[in-house]
Amino acid sequence: MNNYILNGEAIMQRRTLFKLAGTTALGMVLAPKLMAENQVPEATSTKVLHLNFNENALGMSEKAKQAIMNSLAIGSYYPDDQRAAVITQLAVKHNVAESFISLGNGSSENIQAAVQALIVKAQNTKQAVQLVVPDPTFNYAELYAKALGVPVMKVPLADDFSFDLTKLKNAAEAFDGVTIFYLCNPNNPTSMITPAKTIFPWIKSFSQNNYFLLDEAYADFVEDPAFETGMTLVKEGLKNVLVTRTFSKFYALAGYRVGYLLAQPEVVEEVEKFISLDNTNLAGAVAAVASLQDKTFAKLSFQSNSASRQIVQNVLTELGLKFAPSNGNFIFHEIKGDVKTYQERMKAHSILVGREFLPIQGWNRLTLGTPDEMKVFVKVLKAFRAKGWV
Ligand SMILES: Cc1ncc(COP(=O)(O)O)c(C=O)c1O
Numbered sequence: 001m002n003n004y005i006l007n008g009e010a011i012m013q014r015r016t017l018f019k020l021a022g023t024t025a026l027g028m029v030l031a032p033k034l035m036a037e038n039q040v041p042e043a044t045s046t047k048v049l050h051l052n053f054n055e056n057a058l059g060m061s062e063k064a065k066q067a068i069m070n071s072l073a074i075g076s077y078y079p080d081d082q083r084a085a086v087i088t089q090l091a092v093k094h095n096v097a098e099s100f101i102s103l104g105n106g107s108s109e110n111i112q113a114a115v116q117a118l119i120v121k122a123q124n125t126k127q128a129v130q131l132v133v134p135d136p137t138f139n140y141a142e143l144y145a146k147a148l149g150v151p152v153m154k155v156p157l158a159d160d161f162s163f164d165l166t167k168l169k170n171a172a173e174a175f176d177g178v179t180i181f182y183l184c185n186p187n188n189p190t191s192m193i194t195p196a197k198t199i200f201p202w203i204k205s206f207s208q209n210n211y212f213l214l215d216e217a218y219a220d221f222v223e224d225p226a227f228e229t230g231m232t233l234v235k236e237g238l239k240n241v242l243v244t245r246t247f248s249k250f251y252a253l254a255g256y257r258v259g260y261l262l263a264q265p266e267v268v269e270e271v272e273k274f275i276s277l278d279n280t281n282l283a284g285a286v287a288a289v290a291s292l293q294d295k296t297f298a299k300l301s302f303q304s305n306s307a308s309r310q311i312v313q314n315v316l317t318e319l320g321l322k323f324a325p326s327n328g329n330f331i332f333h334e335i336k337g338d339v340k341t342y343q344e345r346m347k348a349h350s351i352l353v354g355r356e357f358l359p360i361q362g363w364n365r366l367t368l369g370t371p372d373e374m375k376v377f378v379k380v381l382k383a384f385r386a387k388g389w390v
Contacts, residue, residue, distance in 0.1 A: 049373050049377065051367040056250065056301065057367075057373055058304055060253055060297075061252075061287075061294040062297075063293065063294045064286075064291045067289065067290035075283075079285050082282055083103060085289050089288075090260055090292070099265035100264065101268065102275060103280050104261060105281075106254075106258065106259045107245060107261075108140055108259065111182075111213065112144045113272070113274040113275045115141050115145055116144065119148050119180070122178040129177055129178040130151045130177065130180070132155060132181050132182075133152060134154075134155055135155060135156050135157065135359065136157070136189055137188065138187075141182035145180070157190070161360075163199075183212060183213070190332045191324060191325070191365075192332075195224075196226065196228035196232070197226065200232070208239065212241045212242070213242050213244065214230035217248070217259075219245065220250035220298075221301075229243065230243040241263065242261055243262040244261050244262075245260055245261075247284075247287075250302075251288070256284035258285070258287070307371045308369060308371050312331050315378045315382065330368055333363060334363050339355065340356070342384075343364075345384065345389060354367060
């Protein structure tokens with residue numbers, strides 16, 4: 001469990017937290033008592049704000065909800081048609097043939113299957129294989145590689161939190177075998193993009209014995225025009241580029257577990273061998289299709305996140321707290337203090353904030369909730385400043 005807590009996104013941490021907090025108990029019972037102790041009267045929200053796991057506080061599209069309710073009547077059948085419909089819609093969205101798409105039970109499964117397929121492929125040709133990741137980043141690829149006994153090389157971010165592409169490349173060149181790069185764009189926890197004009201030529205400068213798993217879980221939130229999806233490279237025919245996406249974030253369907261991988265058809269075929277058969281559930285499939293069709297919700301999701309980002313950036317600027325340029329539904333910012341203490345204090349005010357990502361110390365990852373939620377956060381943060389806590 002420590003491994004999860006210390007090194008990446010926290011499956012165990014998330015489960016433990018839910019057991020401890022319930023959904024409302026924390027705000028109704030624990031918070032008022034602790035709030036009184038801390039004497040920060042501005043913070044009076046009794047609703048727990050979940051600003052810790054990069055979920056989407058808007059909740060899913062109403063059309064997705066309706067689709068789930070309609071699907072109750074056919075829940076006793078296998079969801080083959082509905083699964084196929086998700087792939088059809090995704091092919092339209094990304095302007096590719098359906099053979100470019102592999103559906104996952106959340107993009108976590110796509111990451112797992114891609115890592116496993118690439119490792120097995122290298123091992124079948126008697127080549128050594130390693131995973132190279134920037135540090136910090138989302139850690140599922142690392143966990144799956146380690147479980148298969150594959151070494152993981154972590155390359156610290158540059159001082160400005162961008163990927164250190166020179167050192168990442170050196171790590172591959174120093175290795176006699178196949179390198180799989182896992183690169184999250186925008187990166188989690190920094191929320192920063194790596195511009196296409198930097199990363200595309202960099203990827204193309206490698207031999208085909210190196211693979212690039214580009215995790216674009218937060219791509220739909222990106223505002224910076226310097227970002228471009230890695231699909232561009234896949235469409236150019238690169239067989240060593242694999243892109244993952246998810247419905248968990250932008251479409252607020254984290255609980256329904258729908259993600260996908262995009263790659264050249266022969267790569268998809270290899271990866272699919274390691275995907276659980278019939279991995280898509282009916283409710284997730286119909287919700288995903290309805291979400292893709294609901295352009296009004298997509299607009300709302302984007303605009304709400306942008307507004308929340310602006311609110312938080314404004315207060316951080318006002319308080320002189322540094323932050324990384326955010327392009328996801330979260331923002332990585334300085335707190336000038338011990339992050340664990342800060343988390344506890346926020347929790348005492350019914351706000352569950354993210355955590356520190358070592359080796360970067362004194363910075364916290366904050367999920368962007370709704371604009372109203374972020375206004376509550378701003379009040380509490382300002383009250384913390386008044387107490388000299390941040
Ligand atoms: C960068 C990144 N990739 C993938 C995931 C996994 O998402 P899911 O399995 O819900 O699609 C997450 C979840 O937090 C994430 O932050």
